[in-house]
Amino acid sequence: MTETTSPADGGNEPMRAVVTNYGHLSGDSNSVPDDLKPYAQQVLDMDPIKDVPSSVKDNTGVRPMKLQASALPDEMRHAVLDKLYRIPREMRDGAEERLVREVLTANRAQMRLKTGLSHDALPYHSEQVDIARQAQQLARKRDWLAEQVGRVAGFKTVEDPETGDLSSVEIPLLSDPKRAAYQEQMVDLDRQIRLLVQSDGSYGIEGQRRMREALLESASRLRKVEAQRFEEAQARQRATEINRERRIQRRAESYARMNPDDLG
Numbered sequence: 001m002t003e004t005t006s007p008a009d010g011g012n013e014p015m016r017a018v019v020t021n022y023g024h025l026s027g028d029s030n031s032v033p034d035d036l037k038p039y040a041q042q043v044l045d046m047d048p049i050k051d052v053p054s055s056v057k058d059n060t061g062v063r064p065m066k067l068q069a070s071a072l073p074d075e076m077r078h079a080v081l082d083k084l085y086r087i088p089r090e091m092r093d094g095a096e097e098r099l100v101r102e103v104l105t106a107n108r109a110q111m112r113l114k115t116g117l118s119h120d121a122l123p124y125h126s127e128q129v130d131i132a133r134q135a136q137q138l139a140r141k142r143d144w145l146a147e148q149v150g151r152v153a154g155f156k157t158v159e160d161p162e163t164g165d166l167s168s169v170e171i172p173l174l175s176d177p178k179r180a181a182y183q184e185q186m187v188d189l190d191r192q193i194r195l196l197v198q199s200d201g202s203y204g205i206e207g208q209r210r211m212r213e214a215l216l217e218s219a220s221r222l223r224k225v226e227a228q229r230f231e232e233a234q235a236r237q238r239a240t241e242i243n244r245e246r247r248i249q250r251r252a253e254s255y256a257r258m259n260p261d262d263l264g
Contacts (some may be wrong), residue, residue, distance in 0.1 A: 031212055039219035043124050052125045053118035067100040076103050127214035131207050135196045142189040145182045
């Protein structure tokens, strides 16, 4: 799920897209054909982190990879090391790996966005990541525009014509036409974000359409995989039967050669 936040008054504070978890299209079963519903439910029941393969592979063989703080991004590594150094030296055995695992678990949604998914991931989960990434990219563009609109070149003192009071007024760095153009772009970016995700984290109109299509494609893929597995099992069973018949036939032919006059 992607949270987007923006000020109610439409000011210059940036809208940010922050992935906190991955949502599901619960209650969307009416748009799924009956023959695909069991498979669509399998997709919806999958944990998008635990059950979905990442693009990061552990190639260390049968031995599990030891988690170390040195492999983390700077911010996460500093957080782990800060906690680690607070633990008495005699109690640090295994603490680093535990702390790294904790921080990875807490930030797994963000890490998944950065690392991506395996090519084996279902279209449904790949689309989740794509939508979240796009929402964040749009939000970053809006942040940049809002920052530019809010920049000031300096201040000037103005006098109130009625009271004569003096006050300090900001001098925008950008010209009025350019600020207006940037603000129009911000409004359009807000619209694009809402099409993907709503402020409550649910999917927008475009996001819902894409997720429905991805759900149907994923359900169809699971059904195809199940059919292939069933055929494979049937083929293996048939092969066992064929081999058994061949062995019986060879024995029968052997007995027939040993007893050519046996009329039964």
